[in-house]
Every structure is written in structure tokens, then in C-alpha cells.
Amino acid sequence: MTRQEGSLIEVLLVEDDPGDVLMTQEAFDEHKVRNRLTVVPDGAEALAYLRREDEYADAVRPDLILLDLNLPRRDGREVLAEIKKDPDLGRIPVVVLTTSAADEDILRSYQLHANAYVTKPVDFEQFIAVIRQIDEFFVSIVKLPPR
Template identity: 55%
Template sequence: MIEILLVEDDEGDIELTLEAFNRSKVALRVNVVRDGIEALDYLQKKGEFETARTPDLMLLDLNLPRKDGREVLTDMQESDRFKQIPVVVLTTSDADEDILKSYKIGANAYVTKPVGLKGLVKVVNLLEDFWFTIVKLPPHDM
């Protein structure tokens, strides 16, 4: 089972993304956290996330409350344990500065969120094909 961590604060985007993943051809579990603090707590298995599984892939919005996606990426790069987790920035911003900075601080891919379910299903299908069929993901706990 593939573990995905979706870090997103917008309920509409969460629902659309989960719906898109429900149409998946791949056996996966999507776990959702709604801000950067929860994302780091999830990775560190703190509090309510004590039994969380290390994600195979993180989908990270940049504009989050409490701690934004850029800060999450920076914190992940400072940890040998977390910097091996592939991170796809999935955000509404198509600003060159956001794209450049995201790659500089450790994003593995940057995707601008499409509008609507049809566009999001297409993006999710492409992400699945690439990350779970073509790419060899790092093993956990190494």
C-alpha cells in the first residue's frame, strides 16, 4: 500500500484531491493534514500521529496556516530522515519565484493546481504513473 501525505488547508481542494485519488488504479492511502505544523508532527510521529506511517510521497501546498510549505520543505531538508521523502508542491501559485525557491529548498516537482475535478484527476493520474510506476522510491528507515 502506497502512503501519501496531503498537506492542504483548503477543504474544497482536499475533497477534490481525495476524489481524484479514489479513482486511482494503485492501492494507496491518503492521509491529510491541514497546516505545516501538523505536517511536521506527522513526519515526526508526534501526538495524534504517533502511529503514522512514513509517506512514500508528500503533496504539499505552499500557502498554509501556522507554518507554510516553504518552511516545511526547509525543515525537511535539515533532517536526513525526511529529506529522502519525495515532495510534490501542489499549489495555486505559478509565480517564478515560488517555483525557483521550492526547487532550491528541496521540492522534487512543482505542479500548479488545475481547476476542477477533471483537471485534478488528470494530474493525479500523471503523478501516479510517474511516482509509482516509473520512479524507484527510496526504502523507508534507511
């Protein structure tokens, strides 16, 4: 399926912190980011969503994944490794969006083929600016692979 220029982008947010989910949703709303945001609260659900298992049988394949590292059930690092080793899922860009600024987390994420690593700002306005920049980059600048 080919994406039309200026068409809606499907974004999967894998995040267990309700506050960060709310801030991301508000960032999308406040800046008229017209892409569709789907949220799953842990790594196991993220993989079920991506593999269209069980309740996610009709899930829309995301064009971009925003992935927290510190997740319940399946850690974000495990999820990233699973995504990138799968020939079909591996081409979906994954932006690690996490509170960790630890060198080992950054290095490990890139070793697992993350497309970008972004440390979440704690300030709401800065957080919105970061989400907007991610959106702008992956929607307006980067050519994403077909679904």
C-alpha cells in the first residue's frame, strides 16, 4: 500500500506512564499533528499489536513507533530487538522516546537498530516541541516505506 503525499501517518506509542501518554496526546492535539496516535501500555501488547494477534487482529500497521524503554511485561529493549529482527516489522522506523539519558541505553538502542534516540524533556513545552520535531522529521522530511 503506497502512502499519498500529505496523508495520515499511523503512529504507535508504546508507553506505560499515563502522564507521558497524556502529554504526547496533547502535543498531537495542540499542534494539530493530524497523524493518528494509537497507544499500548507495555511491551507485550506492543508486539501483539504489531503482529496483529488476539484483540489486535484488525490493527493498522504503524508508519512510526515511539517506544519507551522501561516498560512492564516486555522491556522496550526486547521489543526493539523483536521488531528489528522481523523482516516485515523491521522496516518500521522506531524512535526510542525515554527518560533515560544513560550512555549504555543509548548505545544498546542503536546496536538494536533504533532509528533515533530521544530523551524525554520533563518540561511540558519542551516535550511538545520534541514531539512536533519528531513528527515534522518523519512526516515532512523522511520518506517512509510503504505499509
